[in-house]
Amino acid sequence: MSGINGIKYILGESARMLKYRKISNLISVIIMGFSLLVLVIFILITLNVSMVIEKGMEEMCVYVYLEDGTSNKINEDIRTKLLGLENIKKVLFVSKEEALKKFGERLGKSSEILEELSVNPLPNAFRIHMKPECTTSVFMEKIAQTAMGWDGVEDVRYGKKWVEKGEKLVKGFYMIGLALGLIVLLSVIFVISNTVRLSILSRRESVEIMKLVGATNGYIQAPFLIEGAIQGVVSSLVAMALLWAACSFVGRYMPGLVFFRFEGVVGFVVLCAFLGSMGSFIAVRKFLKR
Amino acid sequence: MLVYEIMQGEKRIIAGVYHLSKKLGRHFALQDISIQLANGEFAFLVGPSGAGKSTLLRMMYMDDIPDSGQVIMGSYVSTRIKRSTIPQLRRKIGIVFQNFRLLEDRTVFENVALAMKVAGTGLTEIKSEMADILTRVGLYHKRYEFPGSLSGGEQQRVAIARAVANKPAILLADEPTGNLDPIVTREILELLFRINSSGTAVLMATHDVELVRSFGQRIIYLQDGKIIKDKEMLFRGNLRDSISDSQVDHRARKFTDHRIGEDGNGTRRG
Ligand SMILES: Nc1ncnc2c1ncn2[C@@H]1O[C@H](COP(=O)(O)OP(=O)(O)O)[C@@H](O)[C@H]1O
Numbered sequence: 001m002s003g004i005n006g007i008k009y010i011l012g013e014s015a016r017m018l019k020y021r022k023i024s025n026l027i028s029v030i031i032m033g034f035s036l037l038v039l040v041i042f043i044l045i046t047l048n049v050s051m052v053i054e055k056g057m058e059e060m061c062v063y064v065y066l067e068d069g070t071s072n073k074i075n076e077d078i079r080t081k082l083l084g085l086e087n088i089k090k091v092l093f094v095s096k097e098e099a100l101k102k103f104g105e106r107l108g109k110s111s112e113i114l115e116e117l118s119v120n121p122l123p124n125a126f127r128i129h130m131k132p133e134c135t136t137s138v139f140m141e142k143i144a145q146t147a148m149g150w151d152g153v154e155d156v157r158y159g160k161k162w163v164e165k166g167e168k169l170v171k172g173f174y175m176i177g178l179a180l181g182l183i184v185l186l187s188v189i190f191v192i193s194n195t196v197r198l199s200i201l202s203r204r205e206s207v208e209i210m211k212l213v214g215a216t217n218g219y220i221q222a223p224f225l226i227e228g229a230i231q232g233v234v235s236s237l238v239a240m241a242l243l244w245a246a247c248s249f250v251g252r253y254m255p256g257l258v259f260f261r262f263e264g265v266v267g268f269v270v271l272c273a274f275l276g277s278m279g280s281f282i283a284v285r286k287f288l289k290r
Numbered sequence: 291m292l293v294y295e296i297m298q299g300e301k302r303i304i305a306g307v308y309h310l311s312k313k314l315g316r317h318f319a320l321q322d323i324s325i326q327l328a329n330g331e332f333a334f335l336v337g338p339s340g341a342g343k344s345t346l347l348r349m350m351y352m353d354d355i356p357d358s359g360q361v362i363m364g365s366y367v368s369t370r371i372k373r374s375t376i377p378q379l380r381r382k383i384g385i386v387f388q389n390f391r392l393l394e395d396r397t398v399f400e401n402v403a404l405a406m407k408v409a410g411t412g413l414t415e416i417k418s419e420m421a422d423i424l425t426r427v428g429l430y431h432k433r434y435e436f437p438g439s440l441s442g443g444e445q446q447r448v449a450i451a452r453a454v455a456n457k458p459a460i461l462l463a464d465e466p467t468g469n470l471d472p473i474v475t476r477e478i479l480e481l482l483f484r485i486n487s488s489g490t491a492v493l494m495a496t497h498d499v500e501l502v503r504s505f506g507q508r509i510i511y512l513q514d515g516k517i518i519k520d521k522e523m524l525f526r527g528n529l530r531d532s533i534s535d536s537q538v539d540h541r542a543r544k545f546t547d548h549r550i551g552e553d554g555n556g557t558r559r560g
């Protein structure tokens with residue numbers, strides 16, 4: 001069988017599977033939907049926590065403190081040289097006045113003591129923001145070493161201890177996240193493949209009969225693949241919808257909470273469609289082998 | 291041995307089993323079995339339960355492979371056929387079972403149509419042929435009913451209709467009357483004779499010697515995996531006497547005429 005009749009046959013068989021196996025499909029979609037919900041909850045929590053961590057890391061900057069009374073030309077030279085370095089996102093000039101003001105703001109009420117200062121003890125500085133993936137002690141140290149020897153540079157600091165702590169935190173978080181994610185993913189795959197297997201087991205006799213009347217493996221499998229893909233799409237949409245509802249509820253109390261971007265949702269649904277049909281494919285193939 | 295060589299007299303051999311042995315578990319389910327079936331022939335395969343009838347039929351529709359020996363069905367040879375070619379063979383033969391094996395979630399029409407769809411027949415053609423097919427088994431008026439609402443005899447008629455829908459050269463029936471009462475059994479037998487007289491060879495397995503003795507058809511007796519008596523004894527010759535004189539049927543020629551591997555599918559086991 002080939003061509004138009006073949007396609008008609010496959011579509012017809014798929015349609016009838018969806019039509020006559022409503023209960024079985026519903027059960028599959030519910031089980032898969034909830035398994036996937038666990039997975040997306042996990043992914044979303046990971047995403048949010050990692051965004052918080054990244055934001056914190058981004059605030060870690062390298063400060064290049066200038067000698068007192070450097071000329072504008074020297075300042076500009078330093079800025080140019082800094083911008084020429086790798087791994088840097090942006091370079092900001094922080095004048096000593098600005099620094100004092102910030103310092104005062106940080107002190108709050110007790111800032112009055114600053115008014116008693118006759119001279120501003122703080123130096124002019126450049127604040128260097130690293131590219132997000134380069135906010136590590138290795139890269140920051142490199143910049144510190146380089147800039148240290150330049151004319152007009154008094155000192156370079158970057159809160160070494162904090163950066164190293166942050167790095168450890170990020171590493172630990174991703175390790176735990178990866179391990180947990182793997183466990184969740186494996187359980188989801190286990191649950192889904194069992195669901196698929198059970199649903200196909202109920203069709204065992206049909207599959208055998210199909211073989212006896214001369215259906216090729218491809219034609220027996222194709223409707224199952226389509227069914228699996230549709231189950232994947234529906235159950236991933238169910239999971240996403242539930243998660244979105246939960247998110248908009250929790251979001252009232254946690255304003256910073258982010259949801260997946262549209263592309264992320266689409267990608268997840270496509271992936272689930274693929275996984276659904278793969279699951280069906282593997283389960284049916286086991287059966288077709290004698 | 292090539293198929294086009296296996297012609298005896300004017301009769302075409304459409305199915306042959308040659309020195310076939312098969313062990314299931316510890317003992318031989320079949321031992322050195324040789325049978326030939328000619329175009330348009332009708333034969334009973336008779337033997338007590340456990341004799342190996344089902345096993346032999348399974349070898350013939352290539353659901354299992356012999357340990358030694360060979361099965362040749364039309365142009366398909368058990369020692370050379372690829373797994374992917376087996377569906378082609380199944381579309382060209384009909385198979386009927388004791389337990390009917392109908393799809394419970396499909397109507398009579400859909401059950402029969404499935405076999406035709408699988409063979410690549412379009413819906414228009416299926417619809418135009420269905421009246422004829424279902425009328426032959428007397429079930430046209432029940433075409434929209436589901437197997438569950440039919441009697442055993444009716445279900446077997448549907449199964450037979452499905453088996454012959456693609457006009458096979460041969461029909462293999464494994465205890466087709468095993469679940470039916472004597473009156474219905476007779477009706478099913480008559481149906482099989484009618485199908486046979488329209489040109490399809492029939493090999494029907496049964497444990498009921500008394501049932502088949504009266505018909506004067508060829509009877510192959512099987513016991514403990516061996517043929518203990520074959521009315522025709524094909525390997526000693528005189529095939530010509532045993533078969534009614536119908537002309538060589540077109541569908542048998544189509545079934546046997548491909549030389550092995552000629553269809554480009556390379557019926558060679560990989
Ligand atoms: N799957 C199997 N494993 C082991 N032995 C089997 C199997 N199937 C059948 N047999 C044995 O093979 C012999 C022939 O069985 P079968 O072909 O079903 O006989 P029949 O159809 O004539 O009743 C019997 O002795 C049976 O017990």
Ligand SMILES: [Mg+2]
Pocket residue numbers: 340343344345464465
């Ligand atoms: Mg049997």
